[in-house]
Every structure is written in structure tokens, then in C-alpha cells.
Amino acid sequence: MKVLVTGAAGFIGTSLSNRLIKDGYEVIGLDDFSAGNPSGLMPEVKLTEAKINDQKKLWELLQGVDCVFHLAAKVIVPDSILYPREYEKINVGGTVTLLEAMRDVGINRMVFASSGAIYGIQDEQPLKETAKPKPASPYAVSKLASEYYINTIGRLWGLEAVCLRIFNAYGPGQKFSFAHAPVIPTFLKQAASMGTIVIHGDGNKTRDFIYIDDVVEALVAASKIDRPVELVINVGSGTETSVNEVLSLAKKITNGSPEVVYNQRRPGGPDRMCADITQAKTLLGFKPNVHLEDGMRMTHEFIERFRK
Known part of the structure; x- marks a missing residue:
């Protein structure tokens, strides 16, 4: 099976790409290296440096791909408050550009790394997928808007997509700096x-902290769901x-x-x-192990x- 991983050199993208290689997948990676580091990737990952809004490069990389794992995004919440236009351009615009490229090439399966941040301030915990989103930052807005684009386009173009609302992922290889301090x-x-x-x-x-290996398990399981229709699933420890x-x-x-x-x-x-992971258990067979x-x-x- 051939897959494209956007944001392949990022924290989650690196672990996912390496896991897919070990499972026998052919992995095409895309990353602009603005935040990612390719040094952790296995040499079998076919990595290309490009921006997520580069449609011509996407057309090229999508040839023969069976499924897209879309992880590329800007993710620093305080940064998004200062520079919301950048988050709209890359997170939302990049998602739409990718969707158009997938349509043009004839790829109809996507797993999208959304975020638990879309829920914002809620009265009830744990958070169910049916809760009305109240995003509290431009970053969260960008993830929610991307979900809406994916699900709307899924209805219009026949796209099979799963949006995973990933809570606070952590683990070996997570980058930290003064500007971004997980x-x-x-x-x-x-x-x-x-x-x-x-x-x-x-x-x-x-917060709901979820170990990187458990996140990767959920991503891989989501790619195997039979004919998903507008699926949104929480991924956390519960x-x-x-x-x-x-x-x-x-x-x-x-x-x-x-x-x-x-x-x-x-x-x-x-x-x-705190994530309600009932749906992840039911639809993905998901169980946090760490x-x-x-x-x-x-x-x-x-x-x-x-x-x-």
C-alpha cells in the first residue's frame, strides 16, 4: 500500500511514517522543515521538501497513492493569536489545496490529524464528539475549519475521510524550544x-496526555475503516x-x-x-496502552x- 504523509518530519509524522515503513507500506513524505526534523525518519521514507500549498508538487507526489495522512500544520497556540492569517493560510488553505489535488489525481481516502483544542471551554467533561465546538484560539479555529472542509467535500466529491481529534500527544522526539514548550x-x-x-x-x-505510540495506533486504525462517512473521533487517554x-x-x-x-x-x-474515547474504542478498536x-x-x- 502506498501512502502520502504530510508533515512527515514532524513529531507525530516521524513516528507514523516509521511505523508504516515497518508495516510494509511505501511511504511518500512531504514537509517544509519549518518545524520538522528529517533526521528521525527511516531512510526508506521517500521525503520531499515542499510546502503544503504547492499544488503542482502535490499532483506529483499523489500519483499511485492509496491513502493520505494529513498532518502538516502550524501548531503553536500563542503564535496563532499573534499571526492568525498564517494559520488560516497554511492550516486551512493547505488542507483545501490538498483536497483539490486529491480530487484531480483521483485519491479518495484521507486521515486528518485534527485537535482536541477545537472544543475550547466546555461545561461538561469528558468531551464527546457531539459537543458543540467553542475554539479558543485561531489554531483551534483552523483545525475546525479544516474538518468542515474535509467533511463537506467528502459529501460533494465522495471522499472517504476520518478526522481524529488528537489531544495532548507527547513522547520521545517531541521538539521543544522557548517559543514552543510542550x-x-x-x-x-x-x-x-x-x-x-x-x-x-x-x-x-x-489536559488529556496521550503517548505518541498510542496516537500512531489510532491513525493507522483510522486508515482501515471501511467506507467512513464524515467520521470525527477523539484520540486521547481518557x-x-x-x-x-x-x-x-x-x-x-x-x-x-x-x-x-x-x-x-x-x-x-x-x-x-479530557477526551471521551468511547467512539475510538468502538470504531478503531482503540485502547491506550501507555x-x-x-x-x-x-x-x-x-x-x-x-x-x-
Whole structure:
């Protein structure tokens, strides 16, 4: 089976591409390297540097492809608040460009990496797919708009697509920097080095953290659903964890005593997030296999191995 993975050099894209190669797939990768790093990809991945809005390149890469995994996107929430036009151009515009190219070439199957961020601030937890989206950032808006395009075009053009609303993915290989500091790798790195951990708010904000291998399992399973019609499925652990709880685990795993600074909370995110994964269990046969502490330990071991 031949597949195209957009955003192939990104955090999730790298793990997905490598898993598909191991499973015997022919993997065509596309990435503009604005955030991704190709060094983690297996050499069998046929990687092309190109932008997601390059329709001519998409026509070329889609030849003979059976399924598209669409992961390419800008993903930094604070950045999206400052530069919403860029997120509309790449996340939404890129999705539409890809859909047009798929139609032109005759490809009718897609798995889209959406985000749990589309739910925004909700009164009830855990979050079901039927909840009315209330996106709290331009990033979340861009993911929701892409879902609408995919499902609308699916009806009009006969596209078979599954949109996976992925919650807070983490694990080995996750990139972090001053501008983009995912909670788990940042806390582990700072705790291990006796550095400073900055928490925005009181630390009681919760998220649903899902290990990268479990995310990849869901993506692969979604590609095998028979004739999906406007399917939207949550992918998370089904467990709600506070930032303070992640901090405690980071200290335990690293035996570190970092300085912890509580700052004013930043706009653009809800106080609570937890995925209802009933539909993922039913339609994908999905079951999260990696508990948070185990996943954080493996992430810490990866960080330490490369730090040395």
C-alpha cells in the first residue's frame, strides 16, 4: 500500500511514517522543515521538501497513492493569536489545496490529524464528539475549519475521510524550544537540570496526555475503516491530568528539585480537557496502552540519551 504523509518530519509524522515503513507500506513524505526534523525518519521514507500549498508538487507526489495522512500544520497556540492569517493560510488553505489535488489525481481516502483544542471551554467533561465546538484560539479555529472542509467535500466529491481529534500527544522526539514548550518534555528537561519551570496560572489546569505510540495506533486504525462517512473521533487517554500532577511526576522521574515559578495564565486555552474515547474504542478498536508515568519515563530516557 502506498501512502502520502504530510508533515512527515514532524513529531507525530516521524513516528507514523516509521511505523508504516515497518508495516510494509511505501511511504511518500512531504514537509517544509519549518518545524520538522528529517533526521528521525527511516531512510526508506521517500521525503520531499515542499510546502503544503504547492499544488503542482502535490499532483506529483499523489500519483499511485492509496491513502493520505494529513498532518502538516502550524501548531503553536500563542503564535496563532499573534499571526492568525498564517494559520488560516497554511492550516486551512493547505488542507483545501490538498483536497483539490486529491480530487484531480483521483485519491479518495484521507486521515486528518485534527485537535482536541477545537472544543475550547466546555461545561461538561469528558468531551464527546457531539459537543458543540467553542475554539479558543485561531489554531483551534483552523483545525475546525479544516474538518468542515474535509467533511463537506467528502459529501460533494465522495471522499472517504476520518478526522481524529488528537489531544495532548507527547513522547520521545517531541521538539521543544522557548517559543514552543510542550509541558511534558519541558518539565522533564528542566527538572533533570535543576532549572526553572514556569507554570502559567495556578497549575490546576488539566489536559488529556496521550503517548505518541498510542496516537500512531489510532491513525493507522483510522486508515482501515471501511467506507467512513464524515467520521470525527477523539484520540486521547481518557484521563484528566493537571499541570501540577505532571510537575510532581517530572520531579519523581528525574529526582530533580527545579525552581517552580507561577506566572499569570495565558489566553487561548480552556481550564479542563479530557477526551471521551468511547467512539475510538468502538470504531478503531482503540485502547491506550501507555500510562502517563511510563510514557514520561520513556520520554525522559530519550531526552537524557540525546543530551549526553
